[in-house]
Amino acid sequence: FHTQILSYPEALADVFHTFPMKIAVAGAHGKSTTSAMIGTFLHDLQAQGTTITGTLVKAFNGRNISAEGQKIMNIEACEYRNAFLKYKPDIAVVTNIDPDHLDFFKTETAYLDAFHVFARTAKCLVMLTDEAEKKGMIGLAPTTVLVSADVFEVRGSAFNGIEPGKYSYTLPTLLVPGDHIRLDAQLAYVVSQLLWLDAEASKKSLAQYPGSWRRMEVIRTTKNSNLLMSDYGHHPTEIIATL
Helix, strand or coil, X not given: CCCCCCCHHHHHHHHHCCCCEEXXXXXXXXXXXXXXXXXXXXXXXXXXXXXXXXXXXXXXXXXXXEECCCCEEEEECCCHHHHHHXXXXXXXXXXXXXXXXXXXXXXXHHHHHHHHHHHHCCCEEEXXXXXXXXXXCCCCCCEEEEECXXXXXXXECCECCECCEEEECXXXXXXXXXXXXXXXXXXXXXXXXXXXXXXXXXXXXXXXXXXXXXXXXXXXXXXXXXXXXXXXXXXXXXXXXHX
């Protein structure tokens, strides 16, 4: 009798690589929300998707896991201790690269280098245009998709039948406030289009996305009409964005 002991990233990678379409969402900030948004529209559109994310999602009955099919797997990929390098995604979403976990990476350069390696493991890299340009991420994957407020541009090779070029879109008003939440939604929406999901149904799902646990979560309104919120943000950039 042999017992094999795996770390969480190793065990998740074993499952992840059995799926025909694999999505990994990484980044210093916003990866839980972005992966939760993707998981929510996979659920709403009955896209035969399985999601494992880092927050509790209302569409998943308050859990962080939804197993609804074997066609697509969508995971949150944490960079700490280079865990995200265990995954070889078809679509890698990188929300942003803001130095973090310096107890492990030691320097900002080492942190950025890890994301460069992660991008090279993917078939398609999806990032916000300005962030991808600043961090030297363009061209590391065979296909790079650059996302701005009203257009996404596919560069390099065609991916999943989508040819290089510029594609316009409009995003609906969201229930959850915050410019940073809207950036997450832009990335999530573009993923829906790379998967050939119905555009209007994907937008409707994002418009109705109710938020998730400890991400700009409104707990209650006080008797003096002040909002009591719970938010996981602890990095200075996250605190500033939430405030």
